[in-house]
Amino acid sequence: MSSTDPRAETRRVLAICNACGYCNGFCDVFESARLRPALTDTDLEHLAHLCHHCRNCLYACQYAPPHPFAVNVPRALTALRHHAYVRHAWPRPLARLLVHAPASALLVALATIVLVLGAVLTLVPHAVLFAAHQGPGAFYAVIPWGWMSLLAALPLGWSLLAVAVSLRRVWREGASAGEPPPGWRDWRGALADLVTLRNLRGGGPGCNDLDDRPSHWRRRLHHTLLLGLLGCLAATTIATVYHHLLGLQAPYPWWSLPVVLGTLGGLAMTVATLGLAWLTLRADPTPSTSASRGADAALLALLAAVALSGLALLGWRATAAMGVLLALHLATVIAFFLLIPYSKLVHGGYRALALLREAAARRRRIRRAAGDA
């Protein structure tokens, strides 16, 4: 793809798909494209976000390179997705972080580590920092609870705002005239599609994760990662409840809910990031772009850093290394929070919106068909 705007190429290949239709059993993209024959810019963006990048339609394609039609739908949609992430990033100047995702992840992570570690080394007396703390409130002896909460909450709050602004803009831009707001059935349908990753099943047999053979590994690893992340989130939430409502102070014993959830979550994230990184490195590069592979790798590295620093903190929390490990873990979490709107992580929100829009459109079609009959 020579140009920086991938819409022309996406339009070209999807027009061929609309005349063919063989792939319509793999996922929702092809039926949705058939029903949007004009393939406007917003149509294309909807289809790009709807695509879960299972890659099956490349290996099944009778027109894939070296055929002169050179149809490579997953690559075209991947390029368009990345283009859309950049275009909708808010505020505009920070979109550059998405353009150079690996460098951004590295720089932001290094910056937060230097700042947090630097602050701790400067502000916390070394006798406290390098002491082995035990018992309730041990973490807060190094970094006071208020500071820890503030340092995490500010970037998270900012990022959630930025994501919300982008999602709202995309939803409005993609709305067609007279389109009713989605009903609860549509939300339920979209949620079911997200939970089952229905569009990442390749119509049943699985995805072409590495090459032309089907596999379910990407789908399983994706949700292992997501569940791990949710486990860690739940651990933090429960710990907050313990702290404020029950007056229990961390560190908690190994059998407590926050520690069990956090440990399992961290292990799941570690396994999943390693597995997905292996897939990213080993997979045939034909159906993706170097920009998307870079963004994938950057996010995986960031998540692995969060998980591994958390597990290290758990493992050595009773030793003199705790203070530094705590600072490191806090720094990676802050970096992760900061990069939510400016990394591959944004795919989740856009995908959810595309699935919601698709669920609503599908229900309207079924209702119309029933009305016609």
Next chain:
Amino acid sequence: MTPDPTPDVLVAGGGTAALCAAISARRAGARVTLLEQAPRARRGGNTRHARNFRYAHDTANALSSGPYPAATFLADLQGVTEGGADPQLARRLVERSADLPAWLGGCGVALQPRAGGVLPPSRKTAFLLGGGTAMINALYAEAERLGVTIHYQYALEDPGLDGERVGRVGVRDPHGATLHLAPGALILCSGGPHANRDWLARHWGARAAGILNRGTPYSEGRALLRLLEQGAEPIGDPGRAHLVAIDGRSPVDDGGIVTRVRCMPAGIVVDSACRRFLDEGGDTASTRYARWGQRLIDCPDQVAYLVLDTPAWQSAPPSLYPPITAPTPEALAVRLGLDPAALVATLAAYNAAVRPGETPEDGHTEGLEPPKSGHARVLDTPPFAAYPMRPGITFGYQGLAVAPDTRVRLTRGGVATNLFAAGVAMQPNLIPRGYVSGLALAIGMVFGRIAGEEAANHVLN
């Protein structure tokens, strides 16, 4: 790695029939070598462009919307070929088609259930999930898993039929050098000669230059033609082929399904002298593609133009290339390289003869020759649009005559002992004329399996 000089079973070809034959022979215990003429990225023959296959089934099921009893399948086959299908082979095809979905499933081939709601309605066929190329990938993976040795860019040149046996077989390697193998049995599954330009020119004369090939350029039929020289018995008429009306701008080879022009009933079709020559509204079923293809071959330069006005063009299904458009019929004629006055006159005569009916389908012409008997409406809303059309060849109607066990018949009588054929190479035994959807794949699957079993049986017993 050079090919095994003495495989039990040598399979020539790399499409459906070849893979079904190789898998069956290997499962029966034979050492199997498969030679695919194409490079790996273009493997699979015309199956790359296929989507569904016809099979007998007694009830509606997850794959097909209604029953298709064996007797109906047999009657359809004889009907479409005007009774030309070999009765024994036809019976074997129908009987053995019934377990194809299960057999394919056992090879890792995924079929597309109707439940998704996105398939065209079909009672008689089952659809491959992702189409023929996806099936080809699964069959190659299964063949490799079973231990079939696969060589890409190796072509069977000389089948070496000597009397009633295949002995020394000549094979061209990727560098163009010839090597010789001595297989226990040879199964020819390398298709017909319809992509072979010399062969087309021999049988179609100057008209051959106007024919586009819808499928793989590797279907050159060299081994098949050598076999006919070496005493194999031909069947079918080499001067006839299954031709389909496709966009004249399509590539010379491999255009596949998307090149079809579909909306003749919406407009009028004129040749390069701007004359109409066939009732555009007479046939709106899928049989129209082949009906138009057959007529295009006899048009001057094998070209005709489907002319539409804006409502007709906008109601057309999605096409590979956008139509050529112009604000007036005169300007359209200029863009197409036609005589503007002639196109205007033809269009005016047509428009004057249109008699609208109660429904759009009932619109017809009066006093026009040839008539347009349905879907006729006045074509007068600019801009005007045109699709240039040419005949696209799908397969020819000449092949190798075979016995019911797929052994190749000999002109001197009897059959070859260790030479088998499956797929398009022997398809004219079943389809010497006509066609209905999903037949070619079913023939490739059923007779590929039979040939693999018989060849293994011959070698091992």
